Amino acid sequence: MPHRSKPLNIQIQWLIGMLVAIAILAIFLGLLRLRRNQLPVDVAELQMRADSPCMVQAIDQGTQGGRQAITYAQLDALRTRCGD
Known part of the structure; x- marks a missing residue:
């Protein structure tokens, strides 16, 4: 058994x-x-996130005046740096 x-x-x-x-x-x-x-952030998302002078300047520097794409990871880092 x-x-x-x-x-x-x-x-x-x-x-x-x-x-x-x-x-x-x-x-x-x-x-x-x-x-x-x-993934790269689309233009509409970047415009929506540019809600403070700090973010406008950081996004402009990050994209090098619109010549380079910015990723979501970079955008999150910029938001943290600007206090959003």
């Missing part, structure tokens, strides 16, 4: 399942954020 191990308690199984689901969701959202940070 084979020896059977006791099944895990249903609450423990549920907890483990929830932890795995949360971990997968966190990894997925983290990967999306990493991808977003590499």
